[in-house]
Amino acid sequence: MTGQSNDESIEVMLAAAETFPPPPGFAEGSRFSDPAIYEKASGDPEGWWAGWAGELEWFEPWKEVLDWSDPPHARWFEGGRINASVNCLDRHVAAGRGDRIAYLWEAEDADDGSGDGRRGVTYGELLEETCRFANGLRGLGIGRGDVVGIYMPMVPETVVAMLACARIGAVHNVVFGGFSPESVRDRMDVSGARALVTADATLRRGSPVPMKAALDQVLDGLGGLEHVIVLDRCGTDPPMAEGRDLRWADVIAGQPEKCEPERMESEDPLFILYTSGSTASPKGIVHTTGGYLTHVSATHRMVFDLRDDDVYWCAADIGWVTGHSYIVYGPLLNGATSVMYEGAPDYPTRDRWWEIAARYGATILYTAPTAIRTFMKWGDDLPAAHDLSKLRLLGSVGEPINPEAWLWYRHHIGGDRCPIVDTWWQTETGGIMISPLPAITATKPGSATLPLPGIEAKILDGEGHEIEGQGLGGNLVITKPWPGMARTLYREPERFIETYWSRFGQETYAVGDAAFRDGDGYFWIVGRLDDVINVSGHRLSTMEVEAAVDSHPSVAEAAVIGVPDEQTGQAIVAFVTPRDGTSDGVEPEAMTAEIREHVAERIGKLARPARVYYSEDLPKTRSGKIMRRLLRDIATGHDLGDTTTLRDPSVVESLAAQVEAADS
Ligand code: WT7
Numbered sequence: 090m091t092g093q094s095n096d097e098s099i100e101v102m103l104a105a106a107e108t109f110p111p112p113p114g115f116a117e118g119s120r121f122s123d124p125a126i127y128e129k130a131s132g133d134p135e136g137w138w139a140g141w142a143g144e145l146e147w148f149e150p151w152k153e154v155l156d157w158s159d160p161p162h163a164r165w166f167e168g169g170r171i172n173a174s175v176n177c178l179d180r181h182v183a184a185g186r187g188d189r190i191a192y193l194w195e196a197e198d199a200d201d202g203s204g205d206g207r208r209g210v211t212y213g214e215l216l217e218e219t220c221r222f223a224n225g226l227r228g229l230g231i232g233r234g235d236v237v238g239i240y241m242p243m244v245p246e247t248v249v250a251m252l253a254c255a256r257i258g259a260v261h262n263v264v265f266g267g268f269s270p271e272s273v274r275d276r277m278d279v280s281g282a283r284a285l286v287t288a289d290a291t292l293r294r295g296s297p298v299p300m301k302a303a304l305d306q307v308l309d310g311l312g313g314l315e316h317v318i319v320l321d322r323c324g325t326d327p328p329m330a331e332g333r334d335l336r337w338a339d340v341i342a343g344q345p346e347k348c349e350p351e352r353m354e355s356e357d358p359l360f361i362l363y364t365s366g367s368t369a370s371p372k373g374i375v376h377t378t379g380g381y382l383t384h385v386s387a388t389h390r391m392v393f394d395l396r397d398d399d400v401y402w403c404a405a406d407i408g409w410v411t412g413h414s415y416i417v418y419g420p421l422l423n424g425a426t427s428v429m430y431e432g433a434p435d436y437p438t439r440d441r442w443w444e445i446a447a448r449y450g451a452t453i454l455y456t457a458p459t460a461i462r463t464f465m466k467w468g469d470d471l472p473a474a475h476d477l478s479k480l481r482l483l484g485s486v487g488e489p490i491n492p493e494a495w496l497w498y499r500h501h502i503g504g505d506r507c508p509i510v511d512t513w514w515q516t517e518t519g520g521i522m523i524s525p526l527p528a529i530t531a532t533k534p535g536s537a538t539l540p541l542p543g544i545e546a547k548i549l550d551g552e553g554h555e556i557e558g559q560g561l562g563g564n565l566v567i568t569k570p571w572p573g574m575a576r577t578l579y580r581e582p583e584r585f586i587e588t589y590w591s592r593f594g595q596e597t598y599a600v601g602d603a604a605f606r607d608g609d610g611y612f613w614i615v616g617r618l619d620d621v622i623n624v625s626g627h628r629l630s631t632m633e634v635e636a637a638v639d640s641h642p643s644v645a646e647a648a649v650i651g652v653p654d655e656q657t658g659q660a661i662v663a664f665v666t667p668r669d670g671t672s673d674g675v676e677p678e679a680m681t682a683e684i685r686e687h688v689a690e691r692i693g694k695l696a697r698p699a700r701v702y703y704s705e706d707l708p709k710t711r712s713g714k715i716m717r718r719l720l721r722d723i724a725t726g727h728d729l730g731d732t733t734t735l736r737d738p739s740v741v742e743s744l745a746a747q748v749e750a751a752d753s
Pocket of ligand 1: 512600614617
């Protein structure tokens with residue numbers, strides 16, 4: 090998937106493309122069954138988005154829907170004042186829906202006998218908890234514009250922490266719980282976080298994995314970080330630093346259940362979320378308030394065709410943008426009832442998801458292709474043993490879904506009756522951009538189909554001309570501003586423009602994905618064009634992993650690439666030149682284990698290379714540039730062509746022999 094699209098695979102996909110119209114009867118009761126909404130939105134995009142914004146509650150109305158006079162700096166709903174937590178919570182409680190369940194939470198150890206592993210959290214309770222925690226934060230002197238880190242397991246308190254920040258105008262910076270403490274430290278450091286909310290530990294496959302104690306190893310010396318607030322999830326009683334560390338229970342103790350919300354400007358930041366780019370340092374994507382809320386509430390309602398009695402389950406982690414937009418903000422803005430599951434899909438058995446889906450009567454399931462492929466591998470009999478008949482809609486996100494997995498999902502999970510929405514978007518876009526509308530769009534396995542109403546996407550060639558022909562790959566771009574768009578990179582405004590708004594001019598958002606269109610104008614996303622690797626839907630930069638491998642004391646030089654992988658979409662392969670003497674007598678397996686462990690410590694387990702190959706030098710041009718394309722060919726066993734321009738062609742032979750030995 091890395092690099093350019095491959096014409097041969099495109100032809101194969103197009104030839105195989107079967108079309109699935111919305112199932113009979115699906116459109117009944119749907120609010121989005123009239124294809125005319127596409128023309129309505131494209132005829133007046135600002136009016137379209139303003140209509141959605143009008144469904145939210147504003148303290149003060151906006152004066153202008155969109156100011157695009159200084160691209161790429163968009164200002165949406167300027168003059169409007171709004172609070173995200175009020176829209177997610179107070180609005181529903183005031184409408185008499187305080188007893189409605191917001192989250193059906195299932196602990197990983199729900200069956201341990203303690204009886205508290207399944208909690209239905211109502212909108213009313215969520216509001217009270219949010220207010221108490223918000224008051225607690227305020228009591229610590231945290232307020233408008235302050236950055237608060239969140240490094241938490243999948244528990245309702247994580248949502249409380251995010252919404253409490255939003256309530257008092259603080260900017261949350263969530264770090265996925267699978268990232269290492271060092272990554273947390275870096276992200277707190279670069280964002281100048283004043284507080285960090287975490288838990289004593291997170292449950293993983295039955296045992297507590299320490300979070301707070303692990304953070305203690307790295308947090309010293311972070312001058313700006315005044316407080317670490319610790320939720321007791323696992324009862325592990327970590328050490329607490331006097332003055333800095335506070336228990337969650339103590340922060341909310343005695344706090345009132347009401348908390349005056351800040352009247353935020355529409356363009357005030359709501360959150361920062363770090364994501365990988367093509368350099369070693371992650372980018373702090375900044376999302377603001379009014380536009381983001383408008384985009385995620387609209388897309389959540391349209392794409393999932395949300396109805397009052399739906400039990401919606403987005404099985405992502407809150408630590409990724411999918412969780413921000415489609416576990417927290419979108420569903421809460423729409424007053425939805427969501428399933429939230431804390432743990433691993435194979436704990437205690439590999440049918441845990443299907444047990445959960447059946448138990449709660451999930452009607453919508455939104456997950457990633459890598460999970461679907463894993464379930465395929467685990468066997469058809471597992472979902473078949475559970476009653477999944479309530480499901481009416483399935484979603485996919487995070488990476489291209491291969492047609493086999495799509496068809497398996499449709500048949501074995503969806504019982505051939507559920508439409509599948511393959512939703513393309515990014516951390517930067519805030520919300521879904523290209524996706525079917527399930528009551529309108531005929532779907533094709535592997536295609537995200539068409540831009541949503543109000544969104545305009547194109548495919549450009551290298552010169553910036555639109556490619557109109559069928560099946561010709563090029564650069565995916567977005568050609569109109571949209572309300573959920575990232576506004577900047579935190580503390581790196583220049584990098585924001587360079588990365589996204591320079592390639593094709595300052596009014597065209599360069600996505601970084603390769604894509605093509607078919608004869609029906611449908612979009613097929615092929616993969617990344619930059620040095621970003623997508624492992625199981627987790628976005629990593631080759632440079633970031635490379636820097637981590639490089640920092641191992643025995644490594645002189647490293648190059649990291651992504652290669653196609655049946656299970657994880659892409660897998661990480663590292664090529665390493667050991668430092669002189671350091672690996673003498675060391676078995677390569679031992680060295681590889683060490684390097685993997687080192688990367689896990691630096692970034693997180695998800696970034697560990699699947700394979701490591703060693704050589705005395707890396708393949709380089711005579712001017713000393715590492716030839717990544719050649720590494721990719723070596724790793725995938727492709728024909729290497731002419732290698733005589735290399736500084737040392739023998740390196741390539743040695744590496745190719747290692748790859749061949751590993752494959753056989
Ligand atoms: C990259 C964004 C979107 C939230 C989770 C990932 C790839 C995402 C699809 C899809 C093909 C997809 C793209 C994109 N991607 N969804 N439906 N079909 N590719 O967010 O970590 O910001 O990654 O994920 O390459 O650029 P992210």
